[in-house]
Amino acid sequence: MALLIDEPGLQSTVQDLGRPGYYNVGIPVGGAMDTLSHEIANLLVGNDPALATIESTYTAPKFTVTEPTTMAVTGATMEVTVNGETVAQWTSIDLAEGDSVTCGFATAGTRAYLAFSGGVDVPETLGSRSTYSLGKIGGHQGRALAAGDTVPIGNRTAGSAGRTLGEDLRPEFSRAITARVVLGLYDHLLTADSIAMLTSTEWKLTPVADRTGLRFNGDQKFEFAPRTQPFGAGSNPSNIVDAGYAMGSIQIPGGSQPIVLHRDAVSAGGYAMVATVISSDMNAVAQLAPGSTAVFESVTIDEALATRADRAQRRSKIHEALS
Amino acid sequence: MTDTALRDKARYSFGGDEYLFVEIDESMSLEGYFLVGTLAAAVEAEQIPGITDICPTNASLLLRYDPDVTSPQALQEKVQELEVGVRTTSSQTSQARVFEIPVWYEDPFTSEVGQRFRDNHQTPDKTDLEFAAEVNNLAGAQEFIERHHGTPWMVTAVGFVAALPFMYQMTPRSRQLEVPKYLSPRTDTPALTVGHGGCFSVIYSVQGAGGYQMFGIAAAPVFAPNSPLADFQDSMVLFRSGDIVKFTPVGEDEYRDIQKQCEDGTFRYKRTDVEFDLAGWTADPETYNAAIMEALDGTAD
Numbered sequence A: 001m002a003l004l005i006d007e008p009g010l011q012s013t014v015q016d017l018g019r020p021g022y023y024n025v026g027i028p029v030g031g032a033m034d035t036l037s038h039e040i041a042n043l044l045v046g047n048d049p050a051l052a053t054i055e056s057t058y059t060a061p062k063f064t065v066t067e068p069t070t071m072a073v074t075g076a077t078m079e080v081t082v083n084g085e086t087v088a089q090w091t092s093i094d095l096a097e098g099d100s101v102t103c104g105f106a107t108a109g110t111r112a113y114l115a116f117s118g119g120v121d122v123p124e125t126l127g128s129r130s131t132y133s134l135g136k137i138g139g140h141q142g143r144a145l146a147a148g149d150t151v152p153i154g155n156r157t158a159g160s161a162g163r164t165l166g167e168d169l170r171p172e173f174s175r176a177i178t179a180r181v182v183l184g185l186y187d188h189l190l191t192a193d194s195i196a197m198l199t200s201t202e203w204k205l206t207p208v209a210d211r212t213g214l215r216f217n218g219d220q221k222f223e224f225a226p227r228t229q230p231f232g233a234g235s236n237p238s239n240i241v242d243a244g245y246a247m248g249s250i251q252i253p254g255g256s257q258p259i260v261l262h263r264d265a266v267s268a269g270g271y272a273m274v275a276t277v278i279s280s281d282m283n284a285v286a287q288l289a290p291g292s293t294a295v296f297e298s299v300t301i302d303e304a305l306a307t308r309a310d311r312a313q314r315r316s317k318i319h320e321a322l323s
Numbered sequence B: 001m002t003d004t005a006l007r008d009k010a011r012y013s014f015g016g017d018e019y020l021f022v023e024i025d026e027s028m029s030l031e032g033y034f035l036v037g038t039l040a041a042a043v044e045a046e047q048i049p050g051i052t053d054i055c056p057t058n059a060s061l062l063l064r065y066d067p068d069v070t071s072p073q074a075l076q077e078k079v080q081e082l083e084v085g086v087r088t089t090s091s092q093t094s095q096a097r098v099f100e101i102p103v104w105y106e107d108p109f110t111s112e113v114g115q116r117f118r119d120n121h122q123t124p125d126k127t128d129l130e131f132a133a134e135v136n137n138l139a140g141a142q143e144f145i146e147r148h149h150g151t152p153w154m155v156t157a158v159g160f161v162a163a164l165p166f167m168y169q170m171t172p173r174s175r176q177l178e179v180p181k182y183l184s185p186r187t188d189t190p191a192l193t194v195g196h197g198g199c200f201s202v203i204y205s206v207q208g209a210g211g212y213q214m215f216g217i218a219a220a221p222v223f224a225p226n227s228p229l230a231d232f233q234d235s236m237v238l239f240r241s242g243d244i245v246k247f248t249p250v251g252e253d254e255y256r257d258i259q260k261q262c263e264d265g266t267f268r269y270k271r272t273d274v275e276f277d278l279a280g281w282t283a284d285p286e287t288y289n290a291a292i293m294e295a296l297d298g299t300a301d
Helices: A035-044 A192-200 A279-286 A301-321 B030-046 B072-089 B108-116 B128-135 B141-150 B252-264 B278-283 B285-297
Strands: A002-007 A013-015 A053-057 A062-065 A069-077 A080-082 A085-087 A093-095 A100-103 A108-116 A150-152 A176-183 A202-209 A213-217 A239-244 A249-251 A259-261 A268-271 A273-277 A293-298 B011-015 B019-023 B051-057 B060-065 B093-105 B153-158 B165-169 B193-197 B200-203 B213-218 B244-249 B271-277
Touching (some): A035 A069, A035 A108, A035 A279, A035 A301, A176 A192, A176 A279, A176 A301, A192 A273, A192 A293, A239 B019, A239 B051, A239 B060, A273 A279, A301 B072, B011 B072, B019 B072, B030 B051, B030 B060, B030 B072, B030 B153, B093 B252, B093 B285, B108 B193, B108 B213, B128 B141, B141 B213, B141 B244, B244 B285, B271 B278, B271 B285, B278 B285
Parallel strands (some): A176 A293, B093 B244
Antiparallel strands (some): A002 A062, A013 A053, A053 A108, A062 A100, A069 A093, A069 A108, A080 A085, A080 A100, A176 A273, A202 A213, A213 A259, A239 A268, B011 B019, B093 B213, B153 B165, B153 B244, B165 B200, B193 B213
């Protein structure tokens, strides 16, 4: 079974839950930007959540299937059609040999996930099927899908069509979110006023938003407290001796535009990180469209853990609903 | 060496709910780097459940963990215990692999890209090398190049992008080459560019964005998935932390010859293994470096 890609969509890549264990050689965590939508897509077609899906940005590929399979499309809201007829998202449907699938433009959220029973069956690289485009490894030939590609799909496990996830359990994609952050790493280099500004401003997402990171805009300039730069750090007060970057960490290289590093971010560098988005809010950040806003609300590590526990509960409800 | 005295205790900070950051020191030094490496090894040996990534980087250590398995506070306490231990027993010796890296300095590839991004640079009317020489009070590009390959470098981190080595020059702080980064980063850097920012030299493993000054281009790869080359049979990533690098200048003919050997799958890096002892090196860096270079030169190609 395979997909024949007629049109690739925008930045459509094969993704799974990522490639932990190689950050020390600069290979990022990778994997689905919105892990929950990815997981739900897999559950809808009867897959283990670790199997690979196709992640698309703004619009998904147009393709034809070579054999019968079961498909589900989750994540960003978009019109999905099979042979010209609209089908529901967050629902698994059977496809017959030769069926043609198209997807429209995202109207809420930015990243859609296409799961197929048996999973996208590209070979694993360093234990994962995730595409790391910069390093040209993983996924389909280490790159985004292109017209004319044949994408292999695993064997269908029977009897999963017709599953649907209730609306109350679906993630909501808002154009104004609160992304909770734990202040830290190098926040002590900022002035108190600048920390207050970071955590109270409504930041607007610029078009510079991809798998490596998302750049936000405000009107004000951050100020770093004056200090003698440590040896090896570089001369700008926002420079540090190059250090490992946490996924979700926020840095302000130009002094006015905070960047949230995401799953394909560089693993290390010399710009001060001043806060980190908590794991529970990284999916919502991934689904923000340019022009949308985020407030970075400061929380404690214990509040971050409590939120994580709530989220785990919600996930088990989703698993129950789809089992 | 009093100029590289470390502070007594590391600084700990949480990166959200999945990362613990341990800053051994704010400044870069080989002493700090060795402590980071020993602590990383101790964390790994302890096999703390839930840890997925252990990233020693220059003067700090970043850990990624699953807080559902080990709580952030429990992890920090555990690592603090290990820190106390390594500070009393810290070994300052390592088994180091030594690599000779052929570099074409002042090559046309990085020069062309440098010209394209002159607006991003401090001195649009000078090349990166001329600028680097000037800020280090050297006579010109040639003297800078000689200082760049005159001593070996130690890989003190691998990262930024896949397989990119951060290298620290094995010379006393007063002799270190320091250069600011571009005023704003380039959107393009040729693969295998030898660059420099702060006190670190790097070899850009893949083509992409970058802000380091560009001095030349390495002739052979440092990141090679599915490569037939002998040096990449164990890993697609050439370098690991603690490796020692000796840059060797090559001209266009030799560069092209190495490129051809890489295409044919016959290229092998000249390399050897040495035991590196930080105290021995600190006592007399020049003699110590000379011994390392002798060991490398004694290796058959």
